[in-house]
Amino acid sequence: MTNKLIAPTRRTVLTGMAAGGALLATGLTPRFAQAQSSEPIRLGFQLHRTGIGAAYGRWYERTATAALKVVNDAGGINGRPVEILFEDDGTDPARGAEVFGKLATQSNCDLVFGALFSHVVIGTAPRAAELKVPYLVCSEGHHVASGMLNRWTLQPGITDVKSQVQGMAPFVTQNLGKKIAMIFPDFAFGHDHRDYFSAAVAAQGGEVIAQIAIPPTETTFTRYFPQIPAETEVIYHVMVGPAVLTFVKELGEFYGTGARPQLFGFMDSLEAVDIASPGLEFLDGSHFWEAHPRYKQADASEAETTYRAAVGVDDNGAAANDPADVATYSHMFSTWETLFIIKAAMEASGYQGAADRQKFVEALEAMTDFAEGNEHPQGAKTFNGKTHQTFGIQSISKVEGGKLVRVHQTTLADGQYPDEVDYTTQSF
Amino acid sequence: MQLGSIFLLALLEGLASASVLALTACGLSLVFGIMRVVNVAHGEFFMLGAVLAWFTASLIPGPPALAFAVALVVCPLIVGAIAALADMLVLKRLNYEPEATIVATIGLLYILQQGALTVFGPNALPVPAPVDFRFQFPGFGYSGYKIAVIVAAVLLLLGLWLILTRTRIGLVMRATQIDRATARAFGINVDRVYAGVFAMGAGLAAIAAVLIVPIQQAHYLMGADPLLLSFSVVIIGGLGSLRGTVVAALLIGMVDQMIPIFMPVVFPAYGAWFTPTLAKIMATLVVALVLVFRPQGLFGKRAA
Known part of the structure; x- marks a missing residue:
């Protein structure tokens, strides 16, 4: 009885195989094409x-x-x-x-x-x-x-980074000073800054007189600052990690009301941090690199407005629904x-x-x-x-009245350097 | 900067880190001394104190000083309660067996760390300092709050010493430490003492964290450093010896700051060598030497 139900005849099997094979061979299975x-x-x-x-x-x-x-x-x-x-x-x-x-x-x-x-x-x-x-x-x-x-x-x-710092170094040496102390995170990204900014500054006739490496997991920074030489004209700082606010605050505390060098920071030191945070008042007048200006500039393009609206960022670079939630605007x-x-x-x-x-x-x-x-x-x-x-292109912004205002923009040509590799000659 | 200024800065930074470290390590030392439990989750109680301080501060409107004062009282109590619960639910059921409690506190470490990540998120959480003034020394400025932290930590350590030596609670704790069975025979509720000690140890870490959080921000991964340093401190000082813990905390805190601040100035040609990482290597080396040559620690008593 059951035998009859499950056993197809030889004829139906052959017909089915032929039909299925034909469909597979031509690749026209409707379900597959649909998928x-x-x-x-x-x-x-x-x-x-x-x-x-x-x-x-x-x-x-x-x-x-x-x-x-x-x-x-x-x-x-x-x-x-x-x-x-x-x-x-x-x-x-x-x-x-x-x-x-x-x-x-x-x-x-x-x-x-x-x-x-x-x-x-x-x-x-x-x-x-x-x-x-x-x-x-x-x-x-x-x-x-x-x-x-x-x-x-x-x-x-x-x-x-190599292109970014090469584009910006002339601004630093021409406007802020030629004797520069660098503070950077002690891993690959920071080492790019150390190597290529130092080279770019030397090419402009300036000199990096101190290179201070800080582990990116560090939580306290004051102990690094005495290494900044007294004759420093510009402090170039770039820091990453959860403690960036602490880093900038302690830098401000370290100089206090005394004389201090010019400050040039990579925006990484302040990403996701409100410039109006208590203790950061000293940043007024200092300069920052930004890839993408956090505060909407007066000459912002239409695309810029569309982008901010789509992502949900207000004109100050914070979440549209929470002004305390500051974006990592220069990178995202x-x-x-x-x-x-x-x-x-x-x-x-x-x-x-x-x-x-x-x-x-x-x-x-x-x-x-x-x-x-x-x-x-x-x-x-x-x-x-x-x-x-x-x-x-890269932007250099100045902190004015608690906001970042762009004061310089590099050109595409500023950031070019000779090729160091041709990946297209490598096999896949 | 003049040499004198640099020395002063190193001294202040060393005292600030030593005083907070002393508080944290005393908690660890207390738990080991009385309960013989090596609490690997100690750093997470520290972290929890810091994160809760942020949470409390974000809930309370008004001046930062008020929110901070509330956090300083409430956070250690909450963390202590969590610790007491962990003691009663986990450690007590393991009969405080050394191997089992180490594994259990490792588990606790991950539960607390991932719990904080789940509830409070992965971001660094800033807490405004309750006092906002700055000392301007020749050559550098220094946060007035950090000096307040040093003073507060010294007062808290004095208070702890008074509790342990001058109060009935301290007497009961010392009695339990010396002989658990005899203490029980004299009607001391050892279970309650143990829960209380574990809570107090965690609470001390939490107080230290609340003090540090306006300087460093709260973050769910911040427990690792205090744990490592606290272990170094209690091993060097002698597990269970509060005097040794304070002396060792001063030593480690000073080494941690003096090496990176002072040495590069004294030996400018080798400045790059004297990093905080080197300071940590030195501290760990001292720990290893102490373990080899004086296993009971500088102030510890040799096991009978």
Whole structure:
């Protein structure tokens, strides 16, 4: 009885096999074609949600989510919806490599982007090459353009430190002073500042007379300041980590009401920190580098206004619904711009799925210019496909009445330097 | 900066870090001395005190001094209550066996740390200082609040000493420390003493943290350093000896600041060598030497 039910005749089996085989051979299975056209593109995001980079992570997630909405509202990528899978790496290199593997192999992401802290990027990049998955970093470090990483790692969304400091050094030596003491975090990112700012200052006829390295996990800073030489004309400070407010406050306390050198800071020292915090009054009149001015400038573009509204940032660079929640404004645009670059490169390469990852990297390497606009609100950029590095304009702002006002802007040419690597000659 | 100014700065910074360290380490020493429990979660009680200080300060409007005063009273009580609960629910059930309590307090460390991360988030949380004035010494300015911290810590340590030596609570605690069984035979509720001591140890860490938080900000990962330094201090000073703990805290606190502040000026050519990391290496080396040559610590009594 049951035998009759489950046993098909030889004829039906043959017919079924023939029909199924024909469909598979032509690749016209309706269900499969349907899946291919509407399955979302999955982008992994290596997020510093916890650990020393948490302030950046908070805003990177918001910015990327806002950009994702814009992309999906405009029809997604290649007509497919886009998803971002955020995964916390604890701002830790070992965890970063694990997260990359998880996103690439278990979550089947088409690529991974978003990492900022240079030690995480350097720890993760080898894994990207092993898995042959594109890794688009937003880290500022010179490690991409220096040739240290690999063909699968690119930095199309933010200028690297070497270019930034080369563009700004002339302003520092010409306007603030030539004898400079540097304070920087003691890891790859800080070492880029140490090496390339010192070289850029020397090229301008100035001199870095002290290099003071501070571990990025440090919580108390006063003990480092006596190393600042008495003849210092400018203190160049760049600090990262949860204790940046303490760092700046203690710097102010250390000089007190006495005479002090000029201050030139990288905005990293104040990211996610309110300039109006008690104890920071001494910063008035000092200068900061900003990639993207935190306070909306008088000549702000329309794209700038659109970007602020989309991410939810007010004109003072804080969350629109919470003025105490200050953004990491000088860095977070990189996740926004990187997402639009991913879109452009996927569309240029006709990206369909994991098999096209190499075509995606090649399409990105072929790009040269990003025009200012809604997709690139920070400004125009040139991209060097050989070094995998983008180059943009930088701003120098002065603290005036508790706000940062731009006083100088570099040009794209100011930040150019000779290529140190040609990744396009490397195999995939 | 003149040599004298640098010396003064190193001295002040050393005293500030030593005084807070002494408070934290006394808590650890007390718990070990009386309960024979090595509390690996001690740094997390410190962190909890700091994070709760931020939470309290953010709830209370008005001048920062008022919010700070409330935090200074409320936070150690809350942290102490959590510690007493941990003692009754976990440590007591392990019969205070040394190996088991070490593993249990490691677990407690992660529960407290990740709990703080979940509830209060991963960000650094600033607390405004209750007093805002600055001393201007020749060559440098110095936060008046840091000097207030030194004074407050000295007063608190004096208070602790008085409690332990002049009050009935102290007498009961010392009796339990000397002989648990005899104390019980004399009608002392040892369970309650243990819960109280564990709470007091955690409360001391929390007080130290509330004092430090206007200087350093609260952060869920801030417990590691105080734990490491406290262990160094109690090992050098002698586990269970309060006098030794205070002396060792002064020593470690001074080394921690003198090496990076003073030495680069004395030996400018080798300035880059004298980092706070070197100070930590030196402190750990001293710990190792003490363990090898004087395992009972500088002031500890040799086990009978």
